[in-house]
Amino acid sequence: MEANFAALAEAAPRIWEGLGITLLLTLGGALLAIVIAVVLGLGARLNNVFLRGICRVFIEFFRGTSLVVQLFFFFFVLPQLGVDLPAMVCGILGLGLNYGAYCAEVVRGSINSVPTGQWEATTALSLSKAQRMRRIIFPQAWALMIPSLTNYLIHMLKGTAIVSFITLADLTFHTEQLRQDTNTFFAYGVSLVIYFVLAYILTLMMKGLEVQAKHKLGRGESLRDTLSLKAPDTAVAAEGGKG
Amino acid sequence: MPTITDPDTVPAPRPAASVPAIKFENVEKRFGDNVVLKDLNFEVARGDRVTLIGPSGSGKTTILRLVMTLEELSGGYIYIDGEPLTHEERDGKRVELGEKAQKQIRKRIGMVFQQFNLFPNMSVLENIIEAPVHVLGQSKEQATARAMELLESVGLPDKADAHPLELSGGQQQRVAIARALAMDPEILLLDEVTSALDPEIVGEVLGILRHIADTTDITMLIVTHEMQFARDVSNRVMMFDGGKVVEEATPEVMFTNPQHERTQSFLQAVLGNGEDQIGTR
Ligand SMILES: Nc1ncnc2c1ncn2[C@@H]1O[C@H](COP(=O)(O)OP(=O)(O)O)[C@@H](O)[C@H]1O
Ligand SMILES: [Mg+2]
Numbered sequence: 020m021e022a023n024f025a026a027l028a029e030a031a032p033r034i035w036e037g038l039g040i041t042l043l044l045t046l047g048g049a050l051l052a053i054v055i056a057v058v059l060g061l062g063a064r065l066n067n068v069f070l071r072g073i074c075r076v077f078i079e080f081f082r083g084t085s086l087v088v089q090l091f092f093f094f095f096v097l098p099q100l101g102v103d104l105p106a107m108v109c110g111i112l113g114l115g116l117n118y119g120a121y122c123a124e125v126v127r128g129s130i131n132s133v134p135t136g137q138w139e140a141t142t143a144l145s146l147s148k149a150q151r152m153r154r155i156i157f158p159q160a161w162a163l164m165i166p167s168l169t170n171y172l173i174h175m176l177k178g179t180a181i182v183s184f185i186t187l188a189d190l191t192f193h194t195e196q197l198r199q200d201t202n203t204f205f206a207y208g209v210s211l212v213i214y215f216v217l218a219y220i221l222t223l224m225m226k227g228l229e230v231q232a233k234h235k236l237g238r239g240e241s242l243r244d245t246l247s248l249k250a251p252d253t254a255v256a257a258e259g260g261k262g
Numbered sequence: 263m264p265t266i267t268d269p270d271t272v273p274a275p276r277p278a279a280s281v282p283a284i285k286f287e288n289v290e291k292r293f294g295d296n297v298v299l300k301d302l303n304f305e306v307a308r309g310d311r312v313t314l315i316g317p318s319g320s321g322k323t324t325i326l327r328l329v330m331t332l333e334e335l336s337g338g339y340i341y342i343d344g345e346p347l348t349h350e351e352r353d354g355k356r357v358e359l360g361e362k363a364q365k366q367i368r369k370r371i372g373m374v375f376q377q378f379n380l381f382p383n384m385s386v387l388e389n390i391i392e393a394p395v396h397v398l399g400q401s402k403e404q405a406t407a408r409a410m411e412l413l414e415s416v417g418l419p420d421k422a423d424a425h426p427l428e429l430s431g432g433q434q435q436r437v438a439i440a441r442a443l444a445m446d447p448e449i450l451l452l453d454e455v456t457s458a459l460d461p462e463i464v465g466e467v468l469g470i471l472r473h474i475a476d477t478t479d480i481t482m483l484i485v486t487h488e489m490q491f492a493r494d495v496s497n498r499v500m501m502f503d504g505g506k507v508v509e510e511a512t513p514e515v516m517f518t519n520p521q522h523e524r525t526q527s528f529l530q531a532v533l534g535n536g537e538d539q540i541g542t543r
Contacts, residue, residue: 140379144393237427
């Protein structure tokens with residue numbers, strides 16, 4: 020066992036680097052995914068049949084094809100067509116497009132579940148379509164989307180493990196290396212713990228976003244109250260600072 | 263009424279009093295195969311307060327929603343101040359107006375909903391100034407000053423920074439009224455605005471609407487079950503049934519001496535047996 024930990028300590032700098040790659044992929048993929056999700060999610064609601072059609076095809080295509088194949092396509096096929104992208108870009112692109120397509124459905128669904136009365140009130144006040152979406156509907160839909168987006172974010176974190184197929188030395192790659200100096204049980208045990216901690220941190224952060232978004236809609240306490248144990252006076256100070 | 267001597271020098275003259283604020287012309291509304299309104303014709307004069315009564319499902323809400331452009335017109339025309347609202351006749355054909363043209367007319371119309379529909383992502387004040395700032399282009403200061411006046415007049419001056427969901431139903435509805443008034447509508451549509459409220463709160467909201475009726479010249483189209491309120495506020499009552507106007511009269515006549523058999527039985531059902539309960543309450 021001691022030998023295992025010695026090997027782990029020795030591998031720590033490499034694992035740390037792999038962790039960096041994994042995080043970069045996750046965050047890069049998540050940012051790209053959310054942009055794609057919002058664009059496609061809104062696009063899939065357009066009146067224009069043509070644009071709506073394009074968005075739908077996009078969504079269905081990237082949901083319907085496997086992430087591994089997409090990564091291989093970006094990394095091995097595109098160069099043959101003269102487009103040579105770095106592995107990291109391929110990874111972020113693949114993750115972002117794939118999860119963006121899934122999340123587009125979340126965005127679209129959340130927007131559609133903002134109560135009809137809210138839409139009608141914007142008509143009664145003569146807001147334009149853009150104002151309606153930006154100022155009234157989307158902010159309310161946002162609170163509805165976060166739980167599902169959190170799910171996909173965790174999926175994506177775990178999904179990054181396949182990028183070692185396209186030469187990226189991520190967390191999984193380095194723990195795999197660790198296995199050669201220790202044993203299968205130990206190396207995968209370390210891997211499980213690290214992924215779990217990462218996923219847990221991401222979940223907590225998203226939970227924070229959700230609490231904040233719900234509080235903005237008048238449901239539930241503020242994030243500050245949730246986090247602090249000596250709530251009352253600090254909370255008042257925070258409210259006062261807002262005005 | 264202002265007298266306009268030289269139309270060229272007066273910017274955007276208000277239409278003459280003889281032009282109706284609202285005009286329905288051969289209006290038809292279908293939901294699928296369900297014909298809700300057919301060949302409906304009526305006018306509402308400027309400054310009129312018209313109450314629509316009739317059994318549930320007779321199309322009262324649909325009429326208000328058509329005026330607010332919340333429902334698509336299946337046939338016919340609606341005119342606001344003599345101008346087409348959503349469709350017009352061009353070369354004998356019925357054509358839909360563009361969104362821009364529709365919005366110009368829609369801006370003159372406000373609506374208060376049964377369920378208030380305040381925006382939960384904004385404070386009370388933000389709810390009220392949202393459209394004045396972003397639709398009418400008022401400055402934030404200007405809109406805020408007016409909003410505070412309106413909050414004062416609906417009795418909620420200290421709730422500006424409150425969140426809508428912190429308020430009681432009655433308070434939310436008062437904010438919704440203030441929000442509609444902040445757009446300075448020429449026409450105000452009120453669809454059973456007290457139906458979602460506890461009975462003891464209904465009075466405070468009706469009191470505010472009475473005050474608005476007394477102090478402004480806003481044209482009002484009202485759907486309500488509060489017959490006393492209808493009687494106090496409106497100068498005309500229209501009885502609907504089967505998508506048609508069955509009878510129309512002043513509230514005095516309608517509530518004490520209805521002519522049509524359908525009106526008689528409807529009012530009897532709504533008011534109970536005492537014939538002129540309303541007048542003596
Ligand atoms: N969105 C809708 N889809 C289908 N039918 C509707 C819809 N809205 C109203 N209706 C129908 O139209 C008729 C009139 O409804 P409504 O205008 O709400 O009546 P009222 O307000 O007088 O009770 C009813 O038969 C109702 O079922
Ligand atoms: Mg109704």
